Amino acid sequence: MITFFRWSILLIGTMLLLTACTPPTEPASFSPTEAPDTPPLATEAAEVLGCADGGPGVFTPEDVRCYLASFEPEFVREIDEDTAVLFTDPNSTANWIGGAIIYHIPTVSSLVLDANGDADPQVSHINGRTALVAYQQLAFEAEIMEEIKLRVQELWQTSDSGELEIRLSMVWQDGPNSLMLAAIAGIPYRDGRFYCAEEFWTIGELNYDVLPDCVPYSEGSVTPQIFFRMVPLAGSEPQPVQVEMAGVASNVLRLAEGELAxxxxxxxxxxxxxxxxxxxxxxxxxxxxxxxxxxxxxxxxxxxxxxxxxxxxxxxxxxxxxxxxxxxxxxxxxxxxxxxxxxxxxxxxxxxxxxxxxxxxxxxxxxxxxxxxxxxxxxxxxxxxxxxxxxxxxxxxxxxxxxxxxxxxxxxxxxxxDDAGLEPGLVYNGRSQGCGDLLVYKANSDDALSEFLTVFVDAFAFPISEEPLTLELANHPDAIIVKIDLFGDRVYNFGEFPYCNDVGPEARAQSVWLAESGTVGISINGTVPAESCIEDGYEATVQLTNVTFASGEETVQLDEALFEDVYVGWCAG
Structure with missing residues (x-):
């Protein structure tokens, strides 16, 4: 079920005193597993005008753009057409929740940075997977994130606290998989202590390590301070979740398995x-x-x-x-x-x-x-x-x-x-083979093994005996199936042999031509058993005459083909 959102751009009920586009003060409702990329308005929200309509609410992407446009340009930085940063003004009368808010506009999402420029995922509102992808891409741009952090510190006259902290939050769930957002706080972006640091995760009674794949660290390099990690989380009972990096442990969350996204x-x-x-x-x-x-x-x-x-x-x-x-x-x-x-x-x-x-x-x-x-x-x-x-x-x-x-x-x-250039050669010089009641087949040649002519006849549907029985293919589309399987190369290059074999995964034909008309003549040396595979096999002779095969709108005709004295009636396994 899709959940529609109506939430305050100031988050957690914070108030803004603005002459235009003043957001509501109610706390947000948030379900990370069910947010659509661009949610329509809920019925109750539609009764309240948004910022773009001259009202006080922020419900839609247009409202976010309207809200950002109400600030002086020095306080807004556009990252791309979907992402923008609002730097808060410490000299205003507003009670800001942080030093900056990074908005993902299409999903009406916000990632909050505190007055030191460190991400605070626990007070951020991220509405769905699309926003998370955008924030992850921005997190990889560590130099841009460093610039944003330094700008926050310049406006708020702050600096890095030096108190190392890992802020952990669950931001999205997809059944047994939970996406965690971890933010490192208290140090500058050019501090290498957390560069490619090994992660030690504790999830209930499960403990495991993650060692990121990184290039060697260069002195003074910019180190990402926000990262996302998918962790397994099964069961309906909440479990403690925590990560430790470089000797610093995060806050502990208690989480249970979520619904499938x-x-x-x-x-x-x-x-x-x-x-x-x-x-x-x-x-x-x-x-x-x-x-x-x-x-x-x-x-x-x-x-x-x-x-x-x-x-x-x-x-x-x-x-x-x-x-x-x-x-x-x-x-x-x-x-x-x-x-x-x-x-x-x-x-x-x-x-x-x-x-x-x-x-x-x-x-x-x-x-x-x-x-x-x-x-x-x-x-x-x-x-x-x-x-x-x-x-x-x-x-x-x-x-x-x-x-x-x-x-x-x-x-x-x-x-x-169908595959261009793959047309039947209509020459079958391979050895006739078969099984069951009954299937016969042979290849274009025992060396090439790239094209196979196959005939399946439901032996229980017809009075088959030593006397040849002639049947029209068009009259028995379910009981008689004649086809040409084209593999484009030697069949063993694509998997296990696909006929009379119970070992998988079997090779799959690249193109299949089905018979539409023609005749099949069949006789056997022996008797068809009452049930498949319960008695000794028997020999079958199958004759095809004037068979038309089709693939899409293309057709070809096989004048004749003979499968003589083929041992059938046995089953693989």
């Missing part, structure tokens, strides 16, 4: 809708969508369509999602293009991908930002899958929250592209 729940449901295999997910959201407005115009509500179109046009990071997930693995786009899917002029090189990464049967998935309905119970997103069952598949997925579970309820604009 809304973004995780929606994205995870969408990914599992297209594949249950392990996948790589691009860490940046897509903006190059296919005909979003025309495809969705009559399919979803105008409000949902508007929220989606406004949101997806800017690419955002998926940082913090799917942490330690068993089958969904985030990777940055540059890494995917370097190692997984090198850029091509046509379809992706799925032969290379499946050969090198046979354990990633679901391929590479890219997603757009999610558009949410005003009540937060309906979502729309775009998903593109590369090197799954086909070269490229994409569609818009509509999801609904039904009984607190997200479910895909509709799919729009589905497009599929």
């Amino acid at each position: 809304v973004e995780t729940a929606v994205y995870q449901t969408a990914i599992q809708h297209v594949t249950t295999q392990p996948v790589v997910v691009r860490n940046e959201t897509l903006t190059d969508l296919e005909n979003a407005a025309p495809t969705l115009d009559n399919a979803i509500s105008p409000e949902l369509l508007h929220a989606f179109i406004v949101g997806y046009q800017r690419s955002k990071s998926l940082d913090f999602l799917f942490h330690d997930h068993q089958t969904i693995h985030r990777q940055p786009g540059w890494f995917i293009e370097r190692d997984y899917l090198p850029p091509t002029t046509g379809a992706p090189d799925c032969a290379h991908f499946r050969r090198e990464y046979s354990g990633l049967g679901g391929g590479v998935i890219s997603v757009s930002q999610i558009g949410f309905s005003p009540d937060g119970r309906t979502a729309i997103l775009f998903l593109r899958q590369e090197c799954g069952e086909t070269a490229v598949t994409s569609s818009y997925l509509l999801l609904e929250n039904q009984a607190d579970t997200w479910t895909v309820v509709a799919e729009y604009g589905q497009l599929s592209l």
Whole structure:
């Protein structure tokens, strides 16, 4: 469920005496697990005018911009179009909560710095994952953070206290994963005592160390004083959480496992809708969508369509999602293009991908930002899958929250592209093999093993005997399945052998051509048992004649193929 926020820009009820854009004085309600990127107004909030409308409230990004614009330019520093710093004036009559407030405008979030310029996460309000990504990126810019701190000290006539302190706060939860924000206070940014310091975490009875991967320290280098760390936190009973660095222990928090984040729940449901295999997910959201407005115009509500179109046009990071997930693995786009899917002029090189990464049967998935309905119970997103069952598949997925579970309820604009250049050779000189009741197959050659002709006949559905039985494929689409599997390279480069084998993960064909018409003749030397795999096997002969295979709009014809005296009726395992 999406939680909508109405909170004071001065945080914790602090009052500001302003001639314009005076914020309300009530404390904020805050749920870090359910904040949307740009939450709509709650019904009660909509009855109060915000700063941008000439009222006293700060409810929306426009209100934050209005509020910042009410100050003299010397007190406002714009970091980028989404982030700005308000330096507080110690000479004003206001009772400020700190020396500066760093706003993430789209999410109406604030990171408070005290009068010494040190971050104080415990009085900050960070509304959702998008704001956390922005604050993490800013924390990496240690020189900018140092400039902000020195400006606060200049205005407030303060200096570093020298009393080392680690201020710890939980800022976001995603099921068993909790994101902690730790801020080092009391020392200048060029003090190297905490540079790349080993972290000693205590979570209930669990103790573990984290040693960051850092380059060697240079004297006088700027050391980040804000960092984020995802920690495991399981169970409904609150547990003590603490970190120690360089001999300094943080404050102790008592925390329990949180709910699964809304973004995780929606994205995870969408990914599992297209594949249950392990996948790589691009860490940046897509903006190059296919005909979003025309495809969705009559399919979803105008409000949902508007929220989606406004949101997806800017690419955002998926940082913090799917942490330690068993089958969904985030990777940055540059890494995917370097190692997984090198850029091509046509379809992706799925032969290379499946050969090198046979354990990633679901391929590479890219997603757009999610558009949410005003009540937060309906979502729309775009998903593109590369090197799954086909070269490229994409569609818009509509999801609904039904009984607190997200479910895909509709799919729009589905497009599929098979691998360019992979067409059947229609020559099968490999050894005829088979199993079960009954499957026969053979390869283009026993050396190449890159193309396989397979025939499955449900032996229990037909009166099969020594007398040849001729059947029309088109009349038995479920009981007879004839196909050509194209792997693009030797099958063993992509996984375990996929036929009559119970060892996985099995190789997956890069392209599949299905038979639409033609005849199959079948005879056996022996009898089909009453149940599969309970008696000795038998020999089968299968003859294909004038079979038409299709892949998308393309078709090819196989004049004939013979599988003679193939031992079947046995099962792997």
